[in-house]
Amino acid sequence: MPLSRERLAHPPHTSKEEASAAQRRANNREYANAIARRSHAKHREERNPKARAYYHTHKKERTVYRKIYSKEHPEKFRTYAKRRYALKRGASKHENVSLDVIFERDKGICSLCLKRVKRAEASMDHVIPLMQGGDHTYQNCALAHIRCNCSKRASTITQQQRLF
Numbered sequence: 001m002p003l004s005r006e007r008l009a010h011p012p013h014t015s016k017e018e019a020s021a022a023q024r025r026a027n028n029r030e031y032a033n034a035i036a037r038r039s040h041a042k043h044r045e046e047r048n049p050k051a052r053a054y055y056h057t058h059k060k061e062r063t064v065y066r067k068i069y070s071k072e073h074p075e076k077f078r079t080y081a082k083r084r085y086a087l088k089r090g091a092s093k094h095e096n097v098s099l100d101v102i103f104e105r106d107k108g109i110c111s112l113c114l115k116r117v118k119r120a121e122a123s124m125d126h127v128i129p130l131m132q133g134g135d136h137t138y139q140n141c142a143l144a145h146i147r148c149n150c151s152k153r154a155s156t157i158t159q160q161q162r163l164f
């Protein structure tokens, strides 16, 4: 197959070139991030309408893509969904917190009742609840049974109601 004009103008990088570029970026991560942030701020106005238009005109594609992605990467999908949820709840610090990692780190022990947790009944507890300004970070997340987490949430809500 003959190469297209674009392909000839921008020949694909060799894996060696790609590796060295990745290394460079890794070595200068702060710098690369600063450049990306600056570029993002500068082109925000022109980029956002395009992104927004795409968002609204490709609803079907987004749904299909999301379905495929969530099937292929269920754990990642849940992790991102939790972070989005925390963002909406106003968590000022947030990162992708994986329940698998928390499970490993806490050695399968519930932080609320200190008993063993089966993987199927595992959930992520925010030590300082998001509602009380807690962060969505590994530091503020602990392993808990789903049922322990629910009863903690219920008692936190009653406590808050008592305050008013």
Ligand SMILES: [Zn+2]
Binding pocket: 110, 111, 112, 113, 114, 115, 144, 145, 148
């Ligand atoms: Zn428990």
